[in-house]
Amino acid sequence: MSGIDIDTARKVAHLARIRVAPEALPKLAEQLSGILAFMEQLNAVDVTGVEPMTSVTPMRLKRRADVVTDGDRQAAVLANAPDAREGFFAVPKVVE
Amino acid sequence: MSGLNTLTLAEARDGLRARDFTAVELTEACLGAIDAGRALNAVVHATPDIARAQAIAADARIAGGDAPAMCGLPLGIKDLFCTKGVPSQAASNILRGFKPEYESTVTAKLFGAGAVMLGKLNMDEFAMGSSNETSCYGNAVNPWKVDDRLLTPGGSSGGSAAAVAADLCLAATGTDTGGSIRQPAALTGIVGIKPTYGRVSRWGIVAFASSLDQAGPMTKTVRDAAIFLGAMAGHDPQDSTSADIPVPDFEAMCTGDIRGRVIGIPREYRMEGMPAEIDALWDKGVAMLRDAGAVIRDISLPHTKYALPAYYVIAPAEASSNLARYDGVRFGHRAKLAQGDGITDMYEKTRAEGFGAEVQRRIMVGTYVLSAGFYDAYYNRARRVRALIKRDFDLAFADGVDAILTPATPSAAFGLGEMASADPVEMYLNDVFTVTVNLAGLPGISVPAGLDAQGLPLGLQLIGRPWDEGGLLNVAYALERAAGFVAKPAQWW
Known part of the structure; x- marks a missing residue:
């Protein structure tokens, strides 16, 4: 667990789906490395036998009847879309 | 009538009921103050038409x-x-033009209780920042000023803090993920409370880090915080983490009688390199609570120093997941695409254009700590440390401590732009006293307690037991009375 090199920075940016120009990668790698170095203080803590926290207040999530409570709001759902056509969200052609 | 905008919520409520003035007059006074206060850049979308209709x-x-x-x-x-x-855009360009088709639970409750919305307030982009300098609207400005520099109102609820401190509104909503209500409240001389996790519904609030986010009031007085919190709080079936427990009459609990209450003073909060003024203010706070009849007890919260690094793993991890929804498909900004661009190009260009630098950094940090091979080393370790931080508090409360007194911030307000060349981690240090409270899910309140040598406000923080906002507000009320903080910024704007 040490620094982030330029290749890793490029990979992380792609995983995060954020385009980063090649010339911006060295600075990004440096900043991410700095943040990770800060996090590495956590290695000094003895966490033996400690479970990772899943819920900060011990609570049992409520359940409700498995019935439809909402719907028929196509116009509202699409109202903020950058591109909507014929009742659908429109995106560039997807060809894999 | 003039000057109605300077009233507290309690004063205005009582005045309205006594028919001393009308809600329309009160609203006009605030709208006038907002017009005159544009230099503060606190209100980013004024809604005078809605305000006037609600006032009528x-x-x-x-x-x-x-x-x-x-x-x-x-x-x-x-x-x-x-x-x-x-417009509800979390101060981000990626949500430019977004107008929700629905109302958040908190604002719906407030409007149901008759409140008037003057407008939307500035903040750090997606609530990620401690100085309101990451906003797509530009910096919000602190009404407090001691020389020709413009100062930060803190962040992320910087617009809320500036607006309340400058009397543009009677009070404002804030949200707090690592200190975003309490730190700006302290830097502007107002009161801000982050409730227990689960006390206030998160439904309809743009998510940053879902296990840490809580909304709360930012007000001129502790009594106002009690009134406002009562109107925001309560169970909401639309938020699965919202607690189904009764909301007490917080205002009635503000008696100022804290005789016999045990106040813990955690030795780990006396940090190396802490300014002497902060230390002195803390000691003064201890003396005020002791004089009011509280029992002062030194306590230890041994994992305190690991709170910031744990937070800066957990919060970005959750943010990277929450902010995955901004993809240019369903709402907000979509980048202009070049001939032949596919859907991945659309995602990557949209997110590069729409998110600011700090948000991008945090998403990428979160992506990294959640990625295969690092998940255990960073994310799970941070969640284990988080459990230890919470246990520190649990043990103190089990030992009879009713509330904990600490400084709210490591310094008074600093100049806008002064941290521009700083390492991102240096800015994170602003949250050093507040972030533990979010990690442990506890209620915390910042109370203005004095001025520093330059004449800028400083705050003290009180931390309460889970669900004991009433008891916490009462201790805060006693502290407020003893501190007698009445200073207001001189109007330069």
Whole structure:
């Protein structure tokens, strides 16, 4: 667990789906490395036998009847879309 | 009438009920102050038409004898709250033009109680920042000023803090993920409370880190915080983490009688390199609570120093997941695409254009700590440390401590732009005293307690037991009375 090199920075940016120009990668790698170095203080803590926290207040999530409570709001759902056509969200052609 | 905008919520409520003035007059006074206060850049989407209509409706309710707590009281709403038909963009370009088709639970409750919305308030982009300098609207400015520098109102609820401190509104909503209510409250000389996790519904509030986010009031007084919190809090079936427990009458619990209450003073909060003024203010706070009859006890919260690094793993991890929804498909900004661009190009260009630098950094840090091979080493380790931090508090409370007193911030307000060349981690240090409270899910309140040598406000923080906001507000009320903080910024704007 040490620094982030330029290749890793490029990979992380792609995983995060954020385009980063090649010339911006060295600075990004440096900043991410700095943040990770800060996090590495956590290695000094003895966490033996400690479970990772899943819920900060011990609570049992409520359940409700498995019935439809909402719907028929196509116009509202699409109202903020950058591109909507014929009742659908429109995106560039997807060809894999 | 002039000067109505300077009233507290309690004063305005009582004045409205006594028919000393109307909600319309009160609202006009605030709208006038907002117009005159543009230099503060606190209000980013004013909603005068909505405010006037709500004020007229409130006056009718008051005349009819049906005046709930917040009836006719003009508020500012942080841009993070979705408000139906009104821009709600979390201070981000990626949500430019977004007008929600629905109302957040908090604003719906406030409007149901008769409150008036003056407008949406500036903040750090997606609530990520401690100085309100990451906003797509530009910096919000602190009304406090001691020389020719413009100072930060803190962040992320910087617009809320500036608006309340400058009397542009009677009070404002804020949200707090690592200190975003308490730190700006301290830097502007106002009161801000982050409730227990689960006390206030998160539904309709743009998510940053879902296990840490809580909304709360930012007000001129502790009594106002009690009134406002009562109107925001309560169970909401639309938020699965919202607690189904009764909301007490917080205002009635503010008696100022804290005789016999045990106040813990955690030795780990006396940090190396802490300014002497902060140390002295803390000691003064201890003396004030002791004089009011509280029992002061030194306590230890041994994992305190690991709170910031744990937070800066957990919060970005959750943010990277929450912010995955901004993809240019369903709402907000979509980048202009070049011939032949596919859907991945659309995602990557949209997110590069729409998110600011700090948000991008945090998403990428979160992506990294959640990625295969690092998940255990960073994310799971941070969650284990988080469990230890919470256990520190649990043990103190089990030992009879009722509330904990600490400084709110490591310094007074600093100049806008002064941290521009700093390492991102240096900015994170602003949250050093507040972030533990979010990790442990506890209620915390910042109370203005004095001025530093330059004449800038400083705050003290009180931390309470889970669900004991009432007891916490009462200790805060006693501290507020003893501190007698009445200073206001001189109006230069």
